[in-house]
Amino acid sequence: MLNLKNVTIAYGSLQAVWDATFEVQDKELVVIVGSNGSGKSTILKAISGLIKLRSGTITFLGRRIDGLLPNRVTASGIIHVPEGRRLFPEMTVLENLYLGAYCKETRGERNESIATVYNYFPVLEKMSSRLAGTLSGGEQQMLAIGRGLMAKPKLIMLDEPSLGLAPLYVKEVFEIIQRVNKEGVSVLLVEQNVRSSLKLADRGYVLEFGKITVFGTGKELLADENIKKAYLAG
Numbered sequence: 001m002l003n004l005k006n007v008t009i010a011y012g013s014l015q016a017v018w019d020a021t022f023e024v025q026d027k028e029l030v031v032i033v034g035s036n037g038s039g040k041s042t043i044l045k046a047i048s049g050l051i052k053l054r055s056g057t058i059t060f061l062g063r064r065i066d067g068l069l070p071n072r073v074t075a076s077g078i079i080h081v082p083e084g085r086r087l088f089p090e091m092t093v094l095e096n097l098y099l100g101a102y103c104k105e106t107r108g109e110r111n112e113s114i115a116t117v118y119n120y121f122p123v124l125e126k127m128s129s130r131l132a133g134t135l136s137g138g139e140q141q142m143l144a145i146g147r148g149l150m151a152k153p154k155l156i157m158l159d160e161p162s163l164g165l166a167p168l169y170v171k172e173v174f175e176i177i178q179r180v181n182k183e184g185v186s187v188l189l190v191e192q193n194v195r196s197s198l199k200l201a202d203r204g205y206v207l208e209f210g211k212i213t214v215f216g217t218g219k220e221l222l223a224d225e226n227i228k229k230a231y232l233a234g
Helices: 040-048 070-076 093-100 110-120 122-126 137-149 167-182 194-200 218-223 225-231
Strands: 002-011 014-024 029-033 055-060 078-081 155-159 186-191 203-208 211-217
Touching: 002 040, 014 029, 014 040, 014 186, 014 203, 014 211, 029 040, 029 167, 029 194, 040 070, 040 078, 040 155, 040 186, 070 078, 078 137, 093 110, 093 137, 110 122, 110 137, 110 167, 122 137, 137 155, 137 167, 167 186, 167 194, 186 194, 194 218, 194 225, 203 218, 211 218, 218 225
Parallel strands: 029 186, 029 203, 078 155, 155 186
Antiparallel strands: 002 014, 002 055, 203 211
16 A cells, blocks of 8 residues: 655755665554654655655555655545644634545545544544643544544554553553554554554554664564563563
C-alpha cells in the first residue's frame, strides 16, 4: 500500500533521515518507535508532503506521491494526525470535525462520517457544541483522531497519540486505534510508548539517529533483548 524506498531527508545541511526503506501493507498496523529526535515525525511529514525528500521515493497504491502538494496527498487517501493535536481551540468540537471532511472528495459524506466518529467516540457527541480548547488532553486527542477519520482515510498516520495523556486515556486511545485498524483502515503509528504500541503492531521498525536499525513483527521486537534494554527497562 505505502512504500518508502531509500528515503533520505534533510533540513538544509542537517540530515535527519538516512536511506529509510519500509512499507505498510493493506489493513496493517505498523509502528515506528524510537527516542526523541530520531526522525520519526520527519518521516510522517515527508509522506504527507510537508517536507521534500533529498533522495528516494514514496509510493502509495502504486502511485508515486513524493513531490505532491499536501492537499493532493490527503486526497489520495492518506491522513496525518500530527503530534500536539493541532486543533482549532476557538471552534467547537463539531466545527473541528467538519474541517476533517473539507476536501471535495469527502465533503458530501460528512454527515455519515460524523455518525461514524461519534460511534468511535461517544463523548464527542455529548461535547459537540463545546469549544475544542476547553476539552481535556485525552478528549482533544480523541477529537484529533476523529477529525482525521472524517476524511475516510485508506491510511491514517498518528504521531505520538498517547503523549501527555493520563493512563486511562492512553488505554482508550490505543483501543480505538486497534478498532479502527480492524475495521479496515491501515495505520502507521509513531510512538514513544514502545510496549503498548508493539503489542498492537503487525510489524514494527526501530529508528535510531535517523536510521532504521531493527524491524520485525511486533512480537519479535518485544522479545528482542536489545530493545528491552533500550526501551522497555523497568
